[in-house]
Amino acid sequence: MEPRDTLLLVDDQQADRAVLRELFQEEYNLLEAENGDQALLLLEENHTRIAAVLLDLLMPAKDGFTVLAEMRAKRVLPETPVVVITAQDSAARAARAFELGASDFIVKPFEPCAVRRRVRNLVELSRYKRCLEELAEEQANALRQSNEVMVDTLSSIIEYRGAKSGRHILRIRRFTKLLLEELARSCPEYQLDGRKIAVISAAAALHDIGKIAIPDAILNKPGQLTPEEFEVMKTHSAIGCRMLEQLDGMGDREYLRYAWDICRYHHERWEGEGYPDGLRGERIPLWAQAVGLADAYEALTTDRGYQDACSHEQAMNMILNGACGSFSPKLLECFKHLRDAFAALACTYTDDPPAAGGGPLTPHDVSVPHAGGLDMLQTAQVKYLTLLRYVNATVVEVDLDQGVYHMVYDPNPDFALLRSGASFAESMRNLVQRAVHPDDRARVLEFLKNSGEEFFAEGLMKYRHRYRVYSAMIGDYRWYEATLLRIDVDDLHSRKGLAVWREAETAEAEDTRERETALRSLWSGVQCCRNDRWFTLMGVSENFSALVGYTTAELEQRFQNRLTGLILPEDRAEVRRRTREQLTLGSGVELEYRLVRKDGQVIWVLEKSRMVTEADGVEYLYCVLVDISRTKKAQEELRLSLERHQIILAQTNDIIFEWDVAGGTVSYSPNWKERFGYAPMTGGVGEAIPKASHIHPEDAPVFLDALRALMDGAHYEEMELRIAKADGRYLWCRIRATAQQREDGRPIKVVGVVMDIDGEKRANQALRDKAERDGLTRLLNKNSARRRIEAYLSEAEGERAALLIIDVDNFKQVNDSYGHMFGDAVLARLSEEIRGLFRADDIVSRIGGDEFLVFLKRVPDTDLVEERCGRLIEAFQGMFQKELVGWSLSCSVGAALSPEHGAAFQELFQRADQALYRAKRRGKNCYELYRAQKDGGFPQPGAPLMAVGERIDSGGRPGTAEDGLVQYAFRRLYESGDVENTVQDILALVGRRFNVSRTYIFENTPDNRACRNTFEWCSEGVEPQIDRLQHIEYQRDLGGRYEENFDEHGVFYCPDVTRLPKCQYDILEAQDVKSLLQCAIRDNGVFRGYVGFDECVGSRLWTQEQIDALTHIAGFLSVFLLKLRSQQQAEERARDLRIALDNQNSWIYVIDPDTYEMLFINAKTRAVAAQAAEGLRCYQAFLHRDAPCGNCPARDIRRDVNRTVEFYNPVLDVWSLADASLIRWSGREACLINCHDITRYKKTCDPER
Structure with a gap:
C-alpha cells in the first residue's frame, strides 16, 4: 500500500495557499490547485497518495461545493478526508459542506497551531480507519473461508447420502467460478467482479441442500424415477429455500441471497421447460443459470446410479444441443470457450482419492489453465465476419437514435460513396445522386424520405427493393438488391438496423x-x-x-x-x-x-x-x-535514420514532445510516463491547461505566456516550472520549445524538450536557503528579511504593516551561567515560540545574537500590533522556569507602523529600534510603540544611539565536566571483571544523578544497517522499551543516515523531538520521549551505535557541564563495550573452530612448536588415544617416547609453514599421512597437525605390513 504523505491545497488565492504551505511543507508533500477542475485532475492521478484535501469554497468555475459533490460521486470520499477552509462563516455553509462529505470546517482567519493539529489528527484518524478496515477485511476473509469449509463439509454429507462423491461440491464451485469469470470477460454488462464471483461460487455449494429431506429410496434409486417420484425429487428446490430462509439474519445476507436464488432456480431452463416456477430467459438469475449448467455437466460426466459417466466430448455436445434443457446463448458460448478448462478441472478434481502422502486437496492446490484463443465476443465477431464474407454483400449498421452508422463489410467499390457523408442520410444522398441510375433515383429518395422512418415507426422487421448502381469496373450500371433489417426485434422503439446491398441475379455471360x-x-x-x-x-x-x-x-x-x-x-x-x-x-x-x-x-x-x-x-x-x-x-534508410534518432533519445533522460498546432494534439517520447507516473495530456492543450493541468498553479501563467508568444510568432521559448508526479510530488522541469512556422509566421508545429532540473533547482534552493537563513534557528537572517520586506513595501504601497524588534533581556547571563550550548538551545526554542505567535506569511528573522525582527503584513489597526507584542511578553515569561533557577526569561519589544512611521525598511527599522530603546529604559520586560514626539529627538548625551547591539557567540564549547562522577565511572569500568553488569550500574547511576527518565545503549549489527537496545535503565513510572527495540533498521525505521544527527563531537542534542523527521519522531513518540541527548559510539571512525539519555516528562535543556560529563562517560562506556564485544566475538570464533575440528573425520591436534605440548585434541583423537590430554607432549601421549621423532611433521614448522609426511605409529599400529600447518591459536603461534588414516592403503600395497 502506498504511503499517504501528500496534502492537496485547493484555493484560488496564492497568498492563502502560501500560508498553508508554510504550515505543512515540513511534514507533508504538497500539491496545489487554484481551481476545482485542477483539484479533481490531481485527485484522479494521485488519490492513493493524498492524505487530505484542504479546500476553499469560493473559487471561479467549480466552487468547493461542486468539488465535494464530484468527489462523492467518484467515491473518493470518505477515503480521502476533506477540510474546508473558508472566510465565509455561515452555519448553512458548514452544514452543506458536512452533508457533502467534508470532515472538518475551519473559518479564516485561523490559529496556525490549531489548524496544524486538527489536520494531523484527521490524517491519523483516516490512517487508523484504513488499517481497521484492512484488518476487518482480513478477518472477514478468514471467517468466510472458515464458513466455506463448514458449508462444503455439510454439503458433502448431503451428497454422500445421494451416493455422490464429496468432491462433487468442489467441482460445482470450480465449474461455476470458471463460467462466471469467462462471462465477466465477455459480457461486462453483467458487472461481475472478483468479489461477487467468489461469493456466488461459494454459495453454489448449497445448490442441492434441500435433498436432505428427500427419502433415501428416491434419492438412491438405481434406475429412472417414476413421474410420482420425480415430482417428489423436484421439491428439493423449495425445501432448500425454506431451510435457507431460517438462516436469514444469522449470516452474510448477500451470500444467503445468492444461495437462495441458486437453490430455487438452478433447475430452471432458458426456454421455460425447467422447474419449479417455469421461468424463461433473463428472468432466471444469472448465477442460478451458471450453477445449473455446471450441475448438468457434472451429472453427465460422473457415474450415477441411473447412468454411466459420459466422455467430456459427449457431455459438451449433449448440453450444447439441448439434451439437458436449454441454457442462455451467452452462457453456452462461454461454455464452448471453456471446453479445455472444464476437461482439465474434471481430471484434476477426480473422484479417485489423492496419492498417498499427498494430503487432502484444497481448491487452491491446483490452478486450472484458462483456455487460450479467442474469447466469446471475439468468437462471435469472427463468425459474424465469416458469414458476411460468405454472403459477399455490402453491410452497414445504422443507429438512427444516436445518429451514427458503421460500414461493417465493404467488398464492393461501387458503394464507396457510403463513406462520404457525416451521417447515413447524407452518404445515401451522395450515393443516389452520383451513382444510382437516373430512372431509379426518385424511388430511392422517396424511400429515404418517408419509408425509412415508417419502417421503424410501424415495427417492420424487413424491407427490400431493387435499383441500379453504376460500376466503374464494367463501365455500366448493375442491378442491386437493397435490404433493411431491424436489429433489436424485441424492442420496437429501437431504431437500429442493418442495410445490406447484394448484387441481383444476372446471366452467366x-x-x-x-x-x-x-x-x-x-x-x-x-x-x-x-x-x-x-x-x-x-x-x-x-x-x-x-x-x-x-x-x-x-x-x-x-x-x-x-x-x-x-x-x-x-x-x-x-x-x-x-x-x-x-x-x-x-x-x-x-x-x-x-x-x-x-x-x-x-x-x-x-x-x-x-x-x-x-x-x-x-x-x-x-x-x-x-x-x-x-x-x-x-524507407529502410529513413527507418535507420529514425532508429538512430531513437537511440539518441533513449540515451538521454529528457522528454521530447511535438505539438501539432492545427490538430491541437501533442505527442511525447515514451519516457514521460516513466518519469511522471501517468499518461500525459495529448489533446486540447491550449484549452485544457488554463482550466486544469498538472502544472503548479504559480507556474501556470509562465507556461501560458510562453504558449501565447509561440502562437503570436515567437520562434523559441524557454521556461522553468513544476509538474506534478503521480506520487504527489512536484518535479522542477525546464521546457525548451521551438516553433516550425509558415511563411506568414504562424506556427505549424512546436517541438521541444522537457528536462529534469529538479536536483539542480533543489540544490540551488538549499544553497539559497542556507545563505538566507540563520544556521541555529532556521529563521531568515537580516539581509534576506530586509529584501523581502522591501519587496512587500514596494508592491503593497500604502497598505498597513508593522515592524517589531525583539531583544532578549540579560541573555549574556544565560551564556555565562549555563554555557553557550545551553544558550543555543534557548535561542532555538525562543525562535520556535516567536514563529508560532505569528501568521505563516509574516516575516520572522534573527538579526543578531539574541535579537529578532518580525514584520506583520496587512495590519488592520494598532490593537493587533499591541496584542501580539503583549503575547510575546507573556510567552517569554512562561518559558524555562524549571531550567533557569533563580531568575526568569523576558524580552523587550519595539514596534513601528507603516505607513505612519515610514514607508521604507531603513526608516521603519530605525523607528522600531528607538521604540525598543525606550522599552529598555523603562526597565525591560515590556513593549513600546514608536511615538514621534517622544522618540523623534536626539538621545541624551552618553546614551547609545541604538538599542540593538548585543551579540553572543554560539560557536564555543566552554565549561568543565563533573569530575567526580566521570572519575568514578571510569574507575568502576577499569577495575570491574564483569563489564556488562558494571555498564548497567553506571547507566542507573547517571540516570539518578541527572534525574532523567531513561538511559540506554544501542549497538549496531555487524553490517551497520540496524541497531538493537542492549542496555536500559528507567526511572520509576517510566515503561521499559528494551524488548520492543531489538531490531531497528536505520533505513526503514529511522529514515536513512541516522548518524548525521550527531555533530563533529559525536553529540546529538534535541530538546524537542517534534522537530525531528516524521519517521524518527514516530518511533520516539511511541516511547513517550519528549527530548533526548545521545552520544555516538565510534570504532576507528565508524559509527557503531550510541549511548542515550531520554526525558519523557517534558522538554529538557542540558547545561554544557552536564553534556561534557555525559560525553566523557559515554566515551568510556563505548571503549569498554567495544573491547568486550571484540573479546566475545573472538571467543565465539574459537568455540566455533573447536566444534568444527571435533566434527572432522581425522585425527587433529594442536601443539606448541617449541615444547610439543598439546594445546587441543579433537574428539576422534581422544577416541583412539584415551590417555592423551592437553598439556602432555604429543610424542609421549601417542608414541610413548621420551623425545620427538626424527621425521616429526612439526619439526622446523616455522621455516616450512606447511609440511606433509607419512609415518607409522607402532603403539596404535596405524599408518598416517600427517599435514602440519603453522597457525595462530589463542593469541600465539602453534602447529596444527591433521592425520589421515592410510593403513588400509599401505597394507594393500604391501600385504606383509
Whole structure:
C-alpha cells in the first residue's frame, strides 16, 4: 500500500495557499490547485497518495461545493478526508459542506497551531480507519473461508447420502467460478467482479441442500424415477429455500441471497421447460443459470446410479444441443470457450482419492489453465465476419437514435460513396445522386424520405427493393438488391438496423464478361491464383514472368505453380495471415512482401488483389504486383535514420514532445510516463491547461505566456516550472520549445524538450536557503528579511504593516551561567515560540545574537500590533522556569507602523529600534510603540544611539565536566571483571544523578544497517522499551543516515523531538520521549551505535557541564563495550573452530612448536588415544617416547609453514599421512597437525605390513 504523505491545497488565492504551505511543507508533500477542475485532475492521478484535501469554497468555475459533490460521486470520499477552509462563516455553509462529505470546517482567519493539529489528527484518524478496515477485511476473509469449509463439509454429507462423491461440491464451485469469470470477460454488462464471483461460487455449494429431506429410496434409486417420484425429487428446490430462509439474519445476507436464488432456480431452463416456477430467459438469475449448467455437466460426466459417466466430448455436445434443457446463448458460448478448462478441472478434481502422502486437496492446490484463443465476443465477431464474407454483400449498421452508422463489410467499390457523408442520410444522398441510375433515383429518395422512418415507426422487421448502381469496373450500371433489417426485434422503439446491398441475379455471360473486364483492368505483373494455402497460380501475364525471371513452364516444374514458393520463406506465414485478415473485412487485399527472383535477387513487391467467386464455387484472387524495391530501400534508410534518432533519445533522460498546432494534439517520447507516473495530456492543450493541468498553479501563467508568444510568432521559448508526479510530488522541469512556422509566421508545429532540473533547482534552493537563513534557528537572517520586506513595501504601497524588534533581556547571563550550548538551545526554542505567535506569511528573522525582527503584513489597526507584542511578553515569561533557577526569561519589544512611521525598511527599522530603546529604559520586560514626539529627538548625551547591539557567540564549547562522577565511572569500568553488569550500574547511576527518565545503549549489527537496545535503565513510572527495540533498521525505521544527527563531537542534542523527521519522531513518540541527548559510539571512525539519555516528562535543556560529563562517560562506556564485544566475538570464533575440528573425520591436534605440548585434541583423537590430554607432549601421549621423532611433521614448522609426511605409529599400529600447518591459536603461534588414516592403503600395497 502506498504511503499517504501528500496534502492537496485547493484555493484560488496564492497568498492563502502560501500560508498553508508554510504550515505543512515540513511534514507533508504538497500539491496545489487554484481551481476545482485542477483539484479533481490531481485527485484522479494521485488519490492513493493524498492524505487530505484542504479546500476553499469560493473559487471561479467549480466552487468547493461542486468539488465535494464530484468527489462523492467518484467515491473518493470518505477515503480521502476533506477540510474546508473558508472566510465565509455561515452555519448553512458548514452544514452543506458536512452533508457533502467534508470532515472538518475551519473559518479564516485561523490559529496556525490549531489548524496544524486538527489536520494531523484527521490524517491519523483516516490512517487508523484504513488499517481497521484492512484488518476487518482480513478477518472477514478468514471467517468466510472458515464458513466455506463448514458449508462444503455439510454439503458433502448431503451428497454422500445421494451416493455422490464429496468432491462433487468442489467441482460445482470450480465449474461455476470458471463460467462466471469467462462471462465477466465477455459480457461486462453483467458487472461481475472478483468479489461477487467468489461469493456466488461459494454459495453454489448449497445448490442441492434441500435433498436432505428427500427419502433415501428416491434419492438412491438405481434406475429412472417414476413421474410420482420425480415430482417428489423436484421439491428439493423449495425445501432448500425454506431451510435457507431460517438462516436469514444469522449470516452474510448477500451470500444467503445468492444461495437462495441458486437453490430455487438452478433447475430452471432458458426456454421455460425447467422447474419449479417455469421461468424463461433473463428472468432466471444469472448465477442460478451458471450453477445449473455446471450441475448438468457434472451429472453427465460422473457415474450415477441411473447412468454411466459420459466422455467430456459427449457431455459438451449433449448440453450444447439441448439434451439437458436449454441454457442462455451467452452462457453456452462461454461454455464452448471453456471446453479445455472444464476437461482439465474434471481430471484434476477426480473422484479417485489423492496419492498417498499427498494430503487432502484444497481448491487452491491446483490452478486450472484458462483456455487460450479467442474469447466469446471475439468468437462471435469472427463468425459474424465469416458469414458476411460468405454472403459477399455490402453491410452497414445504422443507429438512427444516436445518429451514427458503421460500414461493417465493404467488398464492393461501387458503394464507396457510403463513406462520404457525416451521417447515413447524407452518404445515401451522395450515393443516389452520383451513382444510382437516373430512372431509379426518385424511388430511392422517396424511400429515404418517408419509408425509412415508417419502417421503424410501424415495427417492420424487413424491407427490400431493387435499383441500379453504376460500376466503374464494367463501365455500366448493375442491378442491386437493397435490404433493411431491424436489429433489436424485441424492442420496437429501437431504431437500429442493418442495410445490406447484394448484387441481383444476372446471366452467366455477364459474370464472364465481369471477370474478363477485371483481368483487363489489371496491369504490371499479373496473376490469378486460387485462394488456398499455397496461392496456386492459375494463370500469369508476361509481365509477371519478367518480374520473377521464370517462364510459365519453370514455375510449374520447379514450384508446382505455388506462389508461396516464390515468396521469401520469412514472409510466407505473414502473407497468409494478413491475407486472411483482410478478406474477413472485404474482397480486396493489399500487401507488401518479398519475392526471390530466378537470379537470386530479393525484391520487394506491392500486391493489390480482389477476390472473385467463380462459377465452380472456388474463390480466386486476381492480383497485380508492382516492384517497390527502390521505395523500400529509401524507407529502410529513413527507418535507420529514425532508429538512430531513437537511440539518441533513449540515451538521454529528457522528454521530447511535438505539438501539432492545427490538430491541437501533442505527442511525447515514451519516457514521460516513466518519469511522471501517468499518461500525459495529448489533446486540447491550449484549452485544457488554463482550466486544469498538472502544472503548479504559480507556474501556470509562465507556461501560458510562453504558449501565447509561440502562437503570436515567437520562434523559441524557454521556461522553468513544476509538474506534478503521480506520487504527489512536484518535479522542477525546464521546457525548451521551438516553433516550425509558415511563411506568414504562424506556427505549424512546436517541438521541444522537457528536462529534469529538479536536483539542480533543489540544490540551488538549499544553497539559497542556507545563505538566507540563520544556521541555529532556521529563521531568515537580516539581509534576506530586509529584501523581502522591501519587496512587500514596494508592491503593497500604502497598505498597513508593522515592524517589531525583539531583544532578549540579560541573555549574556544565560551564556555565562549555563554555557553557550545551553544558550543555543534557548535561542532555538525562543525562535520556535516567536514563529508560532505569528501568521505563516509574516516575516520572522534573527538579526543578531539574541535579537529578532518580525514584520506583520496587512495590519488592520494598532490593537493587533499591541496584542501580539503583549503575547510575546507573556510567552517569554512562561518559558524555562524549571531550567533557569533563580531568575526568569523576558524580552523587550519595539514596534513601528507603516505607513505612519515610514514607508521604507531603513526608516521603519530605525523607528522600531528607538521604540525598543525606550522599552529598555523603562526597565525591560515590556513593549513600546514608536511615538514621534517622544522618540523623534536626539538621545541624551552618553546614551547609545541604538538599542540593538548585543551579540553572543554560539560557536564555543566552554565549561568543565563533573569530575567526580566521570572519575568514578571510569574507575568502576577499569577495575570491574564483569563489564556488562558494571555498564548497567553506571547507566542507573547517571540516570539518578541527572534525574532523567531513561538511559540506554544501542549497538549496531555487524553490517551497520540496524541497531538493537542492549542496555536500559528507567526511572520509576517510566515503561521499559528494551524488548520492543531489538531490531531497528536505520533505513526503514529511522529514515536513512541516522548518524548525521550527531555533530563533529559525536553529540546529538534535541530538546524537542517534534522537530525531528516524521519517521524518527514516530518511533520516539511511541516511547513517550519528549527530548533526548545521545552520544555516538565510534570504532576507528565508524559509527557503531550510541549511548542515550531520554526525558519523557517534558522538554529538557542540558547545561554544557552536564553534556561534557555525559560525553566523557559515554566515551568510556563505548571503549569498554567495544573491547568486550571484540573479546566475545573472538571467543565465539574459537568455540566455533573447536566444534568444527571435533566434527572432522581425522585425527587433529594442536601443539606448541617449541615444547610439543598439546594445546587441543579433537574428539576422534581422544577416541583412539584415551590417555592423551592437553598439556602432555604429543610424542609421549601417542608414541610413548621420551623425545620427538626424527621425521616429526612439526619439526622446523616455522621455516616450512606447511609440511606433509607419512609415518607409522607402532603403539596404535596405524599408518598416517600427517599435514602440519603453522597457525595462530589463542593469541600465539602453534602447529596444527591433521592425520589421515592410510593403513588400509599401505597394507594393500604391501600385504606383509
